[in-house]
Amino acid sequence: MIATQYLISLGHRRIAVITGPTNSQSSQARLSGYMATLQKSGISADPHLIKVGDYVSDKAYKAACNLLEMREQDRPTAIFAFNDLVAINVYRAARQHGISLPEQLSIIGFDDVYPAASMCPSLTTIRQPFDLIARQCINLILEAREGKVEQNYFIFPTQLVERESCVSPARP
Template structure:
């Protein structure tokens, strides 16, 4: 049958001898249809000249990662480890960097047409009900890494213990004798940034050090804002003797700003980062930082997706520990060195 008129769902259903809802499921790639029924509907579609491409129902052996930007702030490590763990399950990894002017829904629509085995979403706030419905309409398991907001009960998430990491970083600086400890946090509306900053405050309170808002700066975990924040702190008349940079990319830019001002690290400025990603161990001096277990994060996310696919019970919210990695970027503040020399 050849016609310019688009056939109605009811006409297709009558020809295929199935219900209209079954036709809709076939057209939209929904599960729960036998192969025989699907074939009947597809034959009817062909006879009636239905030209809309059918959504694939075959599950792709891939996991799709969605991120807002790819930079050496942990995203690259997450992708690298996801590829390793995916390969163990014979799954490939596809990376999607969402355009700034692109909605998450538009990005998801492209992904669900590929019908992946699962989706890992990094650095996003709560998914809207429409976004969740898009993924759930194809029964695609999805996991949020380091959610911006506290996740709802029906959301699968993998996070790290950001509060303890922030506390450990600051406590270590306090133990070395620092009392004027600056901080460059992430965006304060994000859960990870709030938790790291709260850990910083708790370590100060425990040590009896009054919080000084003048040596607090906020960035977005990216290079330019981290560099500007570092410059702002180091150009103060009375700059901090130590800086807790809430991610390693910011710490690299603290090094850059300090070197431009002729400061010797760590003698004149101590620095602690957060992430333990390249090039932390290769900086001069090597960076003391809080390690995020990216291998364990990726493994937990991939395993969660596989367990959901296998209809196994899963723990919906996983929080993994962080660890302080001590290197050479921290020492006692300069006045302590000078006091020691005077007493010698």
């Protein structure tokens, strides 16, 4: 929700997503948040702007190419990549299609992996609390060993990390 709301606050209305696997809980939650945020903002979801990337380089790259090969008036002004690896492949596809970042296309990722800050332009992303996630995983393992697992689905707080890859769209 944070990523989509941020892009909307910049003025984007044609926001595409490249998801992870369709059976992934995190991917489903991000897609639900994207759809709910669009609806809350009065923006109709365009099914042509929703692509499955599976968190895999080749599939993410092909999904990005598919979005960038749309007619200019149909092409997204921003892409929410459901993880930073997908975002890296969007950068690659944009370069190969002659689309300048962020002037012609804003990109936001998810995870805040190490290379995100070093990319050019540096990647705006959503940071996950990996230390908190790791501690919870260890607790789950210990609880499972003792036969006391009470909960296996958690929602962790995230944080928007604003960098250079998102700007207001040149065209609405």
